[in-house]
Amino acid sequence: DVKVTQSSRYLVKRTGEKVFLECVQDMDHENMFWYRQDPGLGLRLIYFSYDVKMKEKGDIPEGYSVSREKKERFSLILESASTNQTSMYLCASSTQGVSSYNEQFFGPGTRLTVL
Amino acid sequence: AQKVTQAQTEISVVEKEDVTLDCVYETRDTTYYLFWYKQPPSGELVFLIRRNSFDEQNEISGRYSWNFQKSTSSFNFTITASQVVDSAVYFCAPPSGSARQLTFGSGTQLTVLP
Numbered sequence: 001d002v003k004v005t006q007s008s009r010y011l012v013k014r015t016g017e018k019v020f021l022e023c024v025q026d027m028d029h030e031n032m033f034w035y036r037q038d039p040g041l042g043l044r045l046i047y048f049s050y051d052v053k054m055k056e057k058g059d060i061p062e063g064y065s066v067s068r069e070k071k072e073r074f075s076l077i078l079e080s081a082s083t084n085q086t087s088m089y090l091c092a093s094s095t096q097g098v099s100s101y102n103e104q105f106f107g108p109g110t111r112l113t114v115l
Numbered sequence: 116a117q118k119v120t121q122a123q124t125e126i127s128v129v130e131k132e133d134v135t136l137d138c139v140y141e142t143r144d145t146t147y148y149l150f151w152y153k154q155p156p157s158g159e160l161v162f163l164i165r166r167n168s169f170d171e172q173n174e175i176s177g178r179y180s181w182n183f184q185k186s187t188s189s190f191n192f193t194i195t196a197s198q199v200v201d202s203a204v205y206f207c208a209p210p211s212g213s214a215r216q217l218t219f220g221s222g223t224q225l226t227v228l229p
């Protein structure tokens with residue numbers, strides 16, 4: 001089975017702190033994604049990566065950066081956390097495959113609270 | 116621009132009732148895919164189905180069935196004889212972009228009461 005793991009289920013940080021959210025997948029997937037989920041807004045894409053060291057902005061990249069030094073690991077970085085970044089963060093991965101319309105596999109999520 | 120709409124924010128049914136969740140996908144693309152995901156209270160999103168715009172036949176998997184009507188841009192999901200374990204948020208999501216990232220609808224919260 002594909003497994004996507006995230007470093008923490010719950011995280012509490014203070015305004016201005018630098019925050020790292022880690023995601024690891026074990027199925028050699030090329031694509032990895034970071035979403036945030038907020039009530040009434042569904043999931044929104046922050047950043048994605050289709051290869052090592054490659055990254056693309058999603059719909060709401062402001063205030064975030066990412067790093068992909070190894071194929072299996074995709075990190076989301078909040079350079080200076082703010083209260084409006086309190087949210088559920090979900091990581092996902094998918095293979096590029098032949099059709100490229102392959103399902104994404106999600107991690108369990110990290111609920112981040114910024115005080 | 117594409118737009119996915121799940122007009123039903125919350126639905127409550129009693130166990131064993133059938134329930135249909137609606138999804139409307141507006142796009143100028145002539146070919147496209149749509150995915151359905153389930154998010155139970157534990158929080159982890161679970162893939163349910165992928166359908167493409169060429170195939171308008173209903174698909175049935177156990178108590179789940181999907182009806183895709185390209186003419187109305189609707190991709191509806193029916194649970195037959197619902198169970199309490201079906202309680203979850205259900206998302207309809209078309210993939211797009213270079214990495215086929217998903218654009219999620221706002222989701223429908225389904226509550227199945229015992």
